[in-house]
Amino acid sequence: MNEIIPISSLYVDEYVPDELYTLVRNNLVDQLDAHLYSLSNPVQYLTALSWHGDEKLSLLMVAALNGYDEIVRILLAHCQPQHQVELEGKVAISEGNFIGNMTAIQCACYRSHFTVAKTLIDIGRADVNRDNDKWLYYPLLIQASAENRLDIVRFLIENGYSDVNETQSNDSDRCTALIWAAVRGYTTIIEYLLEKGADVNYSCQSNDMLASTPITCAVLRGNINAVQLLCDAGADTSGEFTNGASLLMTAVKHNYLDVIDFLIKRSIATIDDLELTVCxxxxxxxxxxxxxxxxxxxxxxxxxxxxxxxxxxxxxxxxxxxxxxxxxxxxxxxxxxxxxxxxxxxxxxxxx
Structure with a gap:
């Protein structure tokens, strides 16, 4: 006699992703663990990306975004971490601000869930050097520096996950976190990076960049407070831009009066230099x-x-x-x- 199979059972798998998402989203640790054990192939759900509104997320990303460390540990225990931590989704960083190709470690750090981030790195071996659609070729440390996220910078440096000098962009420029902090004029991050031994005279490797050192980047953007910090830290003020212009020439060209004032009063440039440059x-x-x-x-x-x-x-x-x-x-x-x-x-x- 043929076994009679209820029609509803044919569609049971259809509801599993939503059920798992609900358990993760609501931080239901024990129920999630039991449900995953009951599945014949939990891996297929843990390595999948699903749309939730305008976001495309894995279950690990959902847990990371919400800071659920116990949930993260359960998910990693039910499927080899390498198959989960490098999944890339589309994530809302703020209202209406979406970034594609975000990984779980980036989700955790951008939301300041550093306990989860540490679990993802220490247990999941998450790669902090991955980029995303907004910051192509830029490891997480440089993303954080460019976004003025001192909390992320501190987390990565103080736990030894990134290095102030060795962590560089994965393109021909080879930018460092200090370069981007100088570009943006983020003085708190500049101070922290210098305190941790960042090379104040590091030069990017690409000749296509007009400004290739922290001090030239700061002057080019007219970031006077950054200029002062870098000079106080021993920046080479005799260095030139790749077009041969001096710091003073660039300040004059852009009419950065506060930078001009600093260069003159610090005797980095003379009054004669100023007059000749203005000519x-x-x-x-x-x-x-x-x-x-x-x-x-x-x-x-x-x-x-x-x-x-x-x-x-x-x-x-x-x-x-x-x-x-x-x-x-x-x-x-x-x-x-x-x-x-x-x-x-x-x-x-x-x-x-």
């Missing part, structure tokens, strides 16, 4: 806005001379320059700021 803004075809910018910066140089009691040596009037002399006051500079020919002569006089 590069003016040529016979310079737009009016460049002339006005140059006029203001020349006036600033005058203020520095007055403050430091550094007199200006001017040449005697000559026919070549139509008997003009360098301006001696900000009022004189202001009067010529819209006169392209006169401003051009002013730069020639300064260069003498």
């Amino acid at each position: 590069s803004l003016v040529d016979v075809n310079a737009p009016i806005e460049h002339l006005r910018k140059a006029s203001k910066l020349f006036a600033l140089a005058m203020e520095y001379r007055a403050f430091s009691q550094t007199p200006k040596v001017c040449i005697q009037p000559v026919v070549a320059y139509e008997y003009y002399q360098e301006c001696q006051t900000s009022e004189e500079l202001n009067s010529i700021k819209d006169d392209r020919d006169r401003m051009w002569i002013e730069t020639l006089l300064i260069r003498e």
Whole structure:
């Protein structure tokens, strides 16, 4: 006699993923463990990704996002960790902010669940050097530095999971966490990384980057507080950008007055350097806005001379320059700021 199989039993597996998700989501430890033991092949559910709203998650990711350490341990016990920890899903980091190719360790760290993160690394052997769709080629340490997540940076460094110098981007640039902290101007992270021995004069390996060191990155973005921290830590201020520009040239180009002020007052650049650099803004075809910018910066140089009691040596009037002399006051500079020919002569006089 043929065995009669209830129709409902044919669809029993259909409900298993939702049942497991509910148990994980609600942190029902004992029930989850029992349910997994009852399944003939729990691995197929633990290595699957399922859509939950706009997120695509594994059960391990769900547990990691919620900080359920006991649940994480049960999931790892029922299926070899390597088959779970490297699954990549789509995760909501904040409202409306989704990142693809996120792993469970990234989920735990981004949500500040560091007990879970430690379990994933120590037991699950999760890889902290994996990237995601937002931060291609960037290990978790550099992601954290670029996102101003000091908590993640501390967790990785103080547990020995990442290294301030050896952990680098997996592209041709080979950026470090300090490079990105300098780019973003995150002074708290800069201070921490320097305290932990980050190389203040590290240089990225790619020639395609305009700024390849922490100090050039900070100057390029006008991050004055970062510039000060890096200089105090011994940054090489004689270094250049890959286009040959100095720190002062770049600060002048972008009109970073606070950076210019710092460079002059720290004697990293001189007043003469400032004046000569400003001259590069003016040529016979310079737009009016460049002339006005140059006029203001020349006036600033005058203020520095007055403050430091550094007199200006001017040449005697000559026919070549139509008997003009360098301006001696900000009022004189202001009067010529819209006169392209006169401003051009002013730069020639300064260069003498």
